[in-house]
Amino acid sequence: xxxxxxxxxxxxxxxxxxxxxxxxxxxxxxxxxxxxxxxxxxxxxxxxxxxxxxxxxxxxxxxxxxxxxxxxxxxxxxxxxxxxxxxxxxxxxxxxxxxxxxxxxxxxxxxxxxxxxxxxxxxxxxxxxxxxxxxxxxxxxxxxxxxxxxxxxxxxxxxxxxxxxxxxxxxxxxxxxxxxxxxxxxxxxxxxxxxxxxxxxxxxxxxxxxxxxxxxxxxxxxxxxxxxxxxxxxxxxxxxxxxxxxxxxxxxxxxxxxxxxxxxxxxxxxxxxxxxxxxxxxxxxxxxxxxxxxxxxxxxxxxxxxxxxxxxxxxxxxxxxxxxxxxxxxxxxxxxxxxxxxxxxxxxxxxxxxxxxxxxxxxxxxxxxxxxxxxxxxxxxxxxxxxxxxxxxxxxxxxxxxxxxxxxxxxxxxxxxxxxxxxxxxxxxxxxxxxxxxxxxxxxxxxxxxxxxxxxxxxxxxxxxxxxxxxxxxxxxx
Amino acid sequence: xxxxxxxxxxxxxxxxxxxxxxxxxxxxxxxxxxxxxxxxxxxxxxxxxxxxxxxxxxxxxxxxxxxxxxxxxxxxxxxxxxxxxxxxxxxxxxxxxxxxxxxxxxxxxxxxxxxxxxxxxxxxxxxxxxxxxxxxxxxxxxxxxxxxxxxxxxxxxxxxxxxxxxxxxxxxxxxxxxxxxxxxxxxxxxxxxxxxxxxxxxxxxxxxxxxxxxxxxxxxxxxxxxxxxxxxxxxxxxxxxxxxxxxxxxxxxxxxxxxxxxxxxxxxxxxxxxxxxxxxxxxxxxxxxxxxxxxxxxxxxxxxxxxxxxxxxxxxxxxxxxxxxxxxxxxxxxxxxxxxxxxxxxxxxxxxxxxxxxxxxxxxxxxxxxxxxxxxxxxxxxxxxxxxxxxxxxxxxxxxxxxxxxxxxxxxxxxxxxxxxxxxxxxxxxxxxxxxxxxxxxxxxxxxxxxxxxxxxxxxxxxxxxxxxxxxxxxxxxxxxxxxxxx
Numbered sequence: 030x031x032x033x034x035x036x037x038x039x040x041x042x043x044x045x046x047x048x049x050x051x052x053x054x055x056x057x058x059x060x061x062x063x064x065x066x067x068x069x070x071x072x073x074x075x076x077x078x079x080x081x082x083x084x085x086x087x088x089x090x091x092x093x094x095x096x097x098x099x100x101x102x103x104x105x106x107x108x109x110x111x112x113x114x115x116x117x118x119x120x121x122x123x124x125x126x127x128x129x130x131x132x133x134x135x136x137x138x139x140x141x142x143x144x145x146x147x148x149x150x151x152x153x154x155x156x157x158x159x160x161x162x163x164x165x166x167x168x169x170x171x172x173x174x175x176x177x178x179x180x181x182x183x184x185x186x187x188x189x190x191x192x193x194x195x196x197x198x199x200x201x202x203x204x205x206x207x208x209x210x211x212x213x214x215x216x217x218x219x220x221x222x223x224x225x226x227x228x229x230x231x232x233x234x235x236x237x238x239x240x241x242x243x244x245x246x247x248x249x250x251x252x253x254x255x256x257x258x259x260x261x262x263x264x265x266x267x268x269x270x271x272x273x274x275x276x277x278x279x280x281x282x283x284x285x286x287x288x289x290x291x292x293x294x295x296x297x298x299x300x301x302x303x304x305x306x307x308x309x310x311x312x313x314x315x316x317x318x319x320x321x322x323x324x325x326x327x328x329x330x331x332x333x334x335x336x337x338x339x340x341x342x343x344x345x346x347x348x349x350x351x352x353x354x355x356x357x358x359x360x361x362x363x364x365x366x367x368x369x370x371x372x373x374x375x376x377x378x379x380x381x382x383x384x385x386x387x388x389x390x391x392x393x394x395x396x397x398x399x400x401x402x403x404x405x406x407x408x409x410x411x412x413x414x415x416x417x418x419x420x421x422x423x424x425x426x427x428x429x430x431x432x433x434x435x436x437x438x439x440x441x442x443x444x445x446x447x448x449x450x451x452x453x454x455x456x457x458x459x460x461x462x463x464x465x466x467x468x469x470x471x472x473x474x475x476x477x478x479x480x481x482x483x484x485x486x487x488x489x490x491x492x493x494x495x496x497x498x499x500x501x502x503x504x505x506x507x
Numbered sequence: 508x509x510x511x512x513x514x515x516x517x518x519x520x521x522x523x524x525x526x527x528x529x530x531x532x533x534x535x536x537x538x539x540x541x542x543x544x545x546x547x548x549x550x551x552x553x554x555x556x557x558x559x560x561x562x563x564x565x566x567x568x569x570x571x572x573x574x575x576x577x578x579x580x581x582x583x584x585x586x587x588x589x590x591x592x593x594x595x596x597x598x599x600x601x602x603x604x605x606x607x608x609x610x611x612x613x614x615x616x617x618x619x620x621x622x623x624x625x626x627x628x629x630x631x632x633x634x635x636x637x638x639x640x641x642x643x644x645x646x647x648x649x650x651x652x653x654x655x656x657x658x659x660x661x662x663x664x665x666x667x668x669x670x671x672x673x674x675x676x677x678x679x680x681x682x683x684x685x686x687x688x689x690x691x692x693x694x695x696x697x698x699x700x701x702x703x704x705x706x707x708x709x710x711x712x713x714x715x716x717x718x719x720x721x722x723x724x725x726x727x728x729x730x731x732x733x734x735x736x737x738x739x740x741x742x743x744x745x746x747x748x749x750x751x752x753x754x755x756x757x758x759x760x761x762x763x764x765x766x767x768x769x770x771x772x773x774x775x776x777x778x779x780x781x782x783x784x785x786x787x788x789x790x791x792x793x794x795x796x797x798x799x800x801x802x803x804x805x806x807x808x809x810x811x812x813x814x815x816x817x818x819x820x821x822x823x824x825x826x827x828x829x830x831x832x833x834x835x836x837x838x839x840x841x842x843x844x845x846x847x848x849x850x851x852x853x854x855x856x857x858x859x860x861x862x863x864x865x866x867x868x869x870x871x872x873x874x875x876x877x878x879x880x881x882x883x884x885x886x887x888x889x890x891x892x893x894x895x896x897x898x899x900x901x902x903x904x905x906x907x908x909x910x911x912x913x914x915x916x917x918x919x920x921x922x923x924x925x926x927x928x929x930x931x932x933x934x935x936x937x938x939x940x941x942x943x944x945x946x947x948x949x950x951x952x953x954x955x956x957x958x959x960x961x962x963x964x965x966x967x968x969x970x971x972x973x974x975x976x977x978x979x980x981x982x983x984x985x986x987x988x989x990x991x992x993x994x
Binding site for chain 2: 133292295297299336356360361362363376395396404407410417418423433434438448
């Protein structure tokens with residue numbers, strides 16, 4: 030470890046690369062899911078699952094590839110992000126495989142669709158694809174600041190992605206929410222990708238406009254109100270998120286995008302008034318929508334009194350029964366849980382391996398397991414925020430905090446939803462839930478964070494000795 | 508920009524903290540509530556996830572378990588001779604819950620009882636599957652079969668007790684049902700269940716424990732016991748001061764006798780031919796409160812008779828007037844008794860005045876047949892002295908030898924009994940209930956069996972003849988079966 034001192038204002042303190050730490054942690058992140066897999070097999074069939082070696086090798090190979098790419102192309106990246114994501118993804122695969130074995134879900138699928146197809150093989154395929162994308166991002170994106178150039182293109186791309194499900198013939202209405210598109214037999218949730226693209230736009234836009242937004246404002250009732258032309262974009266985004274909510278019945282995504290924007294705006298301008306304005310706007314919007322949209326209204330009443338509303342509505346209780354079943358899953362897990370493969374979280378029904386996969390954690394791993402998972406997610410968020418703190422350019426800071434904030438909101442919204450803390454919104458638990466879009470998008474997110482942290486922690490190149498150094502002070506924005 | 512970043516990180520931390528608090532709330536604080544909610548199917552899934560232990564009669568299981576496919580519940584209850592044993596076992600159905608022994612001993616049968624903790628722990632190490640314990644009953648299969656067969660197609664019930672210990676020997680209710688028919692949760696099961704639940708004959712009701720009937724003349728033995736205990740009658744063969752016709756106290760209503768020679772008849776004679784007037788008169792002399800006292804010692808007005816299945820409380824009204832008390836003394840008016848109650852009355856008299864607490868679970872065992880809990884005979888009360896009990900016995904034997912109960916006679920065995928035909932319905936228009944209570948005596952003076960039989964809807968309408976004609980043969984069959992098996 031050497032400390033390089035020079036005369037520029039950027040401190041070039043070389044941090045240890047920590048690649049070997051990452052490798053060791055990755056070892057754990059691969060071995061723990063393999064044990065979990067063995068455990069499920071023993072609990073359900075009384076024997077080690079036949080695919081265990083293949084699964085172990087597969088997960089190990091994917092982790093290995095990811096590690097090598099990071100080692101080569103993002104040498105100084107945060108060493109925790111990759112192992113944490115690998116661990117979650119690996120355990121998610123085990124959870125999905127475990128739910129594939131459920132007779133109840135198999136019978137349900139046969140009754141509803143005529144056939145049952147296991148989700149775990151697909152998820153494994155998507156994971157492989159996601160790791161490839163992860164590597165691709167790190168290979169192609171040598172410096173995250175390049176993305177600044179795509180600020181307005183990103184905005185257009187995000188809007189297109191968000192509106193795709195509304196295109197007739199392309200969008201698919203699944204269980205009340207129009208957030209999927211179907212292309213050549215694949216279902217894609219464009220919203221998951223829009224999250225990242227939108228963060229690029231916000232970061233790029235705010236970096237440019239932050240001074241205007243922060244300073245050119247009038248004081249009104251203790252709040253700093255910006256000028257109309259600066260306020261325009263936030264109103265557009267707000268309106269957009271509400272439109273998505275109304276037309277696609279997607280409470281979660283609109284909350285996520287709006288929350289992400291408010292967070293980034295606050296960080297960019299350092300004005301608390303944005304938080305207040307944002308909160309007022311989202312509460313107002315949510316109340317209006319909840320009272321007009323029957324889908325959202327049903328979710329709210331299911332949240333307020335799941336058991337009562339289940340009883341009242343009998344056979345077509347839908348959302349109420351799901352929530353009630355989910356809460357009972359958590360409750361039945363107790364402190365230590367029923368054990369992998371030994372719970373009945375499949376009573377929740379068709380969404381058990383997607384929206385409600387966290388209930389299986391709750392029932393089979395208990396309070397202990399849930400807290401462990403929440404802490405793993407918490408650690409990812411913490412590493413993301415740290416990356417934002419460490420980043421040296423405002424774009425990187427905003428980008429990293431936007432992604433981490435969105436990630437944190439998503440965890441909160443999904444886990445809070447299935448635990449009955451807030452109304453259910455039907456988003457996916459990152460890395461755990463079955464679904465290609467989610468896995469792909471979240472691995473890209475991790476790749477971007479790794480790239481930013483690599484740039485942030487990379488020692489500045491030793492400045493070329495300059496003859497003017499004695500005379501000229503270089504002033505740069507911090 | 509670092510200050511707002513730190514605040515945002517705090518905010519993200521709060522989000523995670525909120526989730527951590529919530530999970531603690533539902534998985535620790537509320538866990539018990541949530542995991543036992545009635546909506547939570549896990550309770551039942553667990554109940555039927557392992558092979559249930561058995562209910563055993565005379566060394567033979569009368570229950571079993573069958574594996575079911577394509578259902579949430581792995582094992583289904585099966586019953587051998589379901590209709591015969593249903594009043595004893597109750598039922599355990601995947602869809603419709605469980606009752607009676609199946610419900611009360613559920614912890615033992617499923618293996619979840621705390622007393623089986625060590626078995627479960629050892630099983631965890633040896634890799635044995637969780638098993639349920641067994642419930643061993645006191646029932647005598649021969650007596651049960653005899654009663655069931657003798658009741659035949661009649662609507663009715665029989666209860667037999669070993670007076671010396673209180674062990675229940677037979678508990679029959681007809682028409683019965685086969686709990687196997689709705690033990691699962693298929694469409695067929697549901698159909699069978701609905702059919703039985705709504706049946707006019709009330710098949711699911713355990714008439715021996717959960718139906719009270721006016722006991723009619725069989726209640727006269729209680730009145731006789733009260734008269735002797737409270738000194739109203741000293742010698743059973745002394746004439747009483749009963750006029751004929753006898754009017755209910757304070758009214759102009761005549762207490763009609765179906766027997767003749769009741770005027771100033773002695774207690775012995777009055778019981779033999781079943782005089783209503785004499786017992787109404789005696790009940791009035793004993794007074795209401797003392798009648799209540801004696802009846803309660805026999806077990807009336809007690810809503811906590813658990814054998815361990817709870818029997819409905821039999822009633823002797825505590826607040827009626829003098830005329831009501833006189834009517835009640837012959838087992839009419841507000842008096843109502845379960846067949847078990849009348850068996851207890853008979854047993855107390857046969858056991859020289861000592862009423863033993865009735866029970867039908869002899870012991871419960873762990874899956875490997877270690878005895879976990881054994882019932883020991885307990886005295887419940889002493890409704891009458893040994894001397895008075897013997898006097899009542901003498902009169903009851905007289906009833907069987909030379910009175911209304913001759914159909915219960917068994918060769919070479921001393922049998923005491925009492926017939927009854929209880930009127931009921933508005934204006935007593937409905938067909939009366941036929942009753943018979945009796946006990947058999949060993950040569951050494953102890954009694955191995957006391958039995959009470961009731962038959963609803965009897966065809967005959969003459970008092971006593973019907974009780975003696977319809978119900979007595981059932982009681983006889985039970986007593987014979989017990990005497991034969993106990994040698």
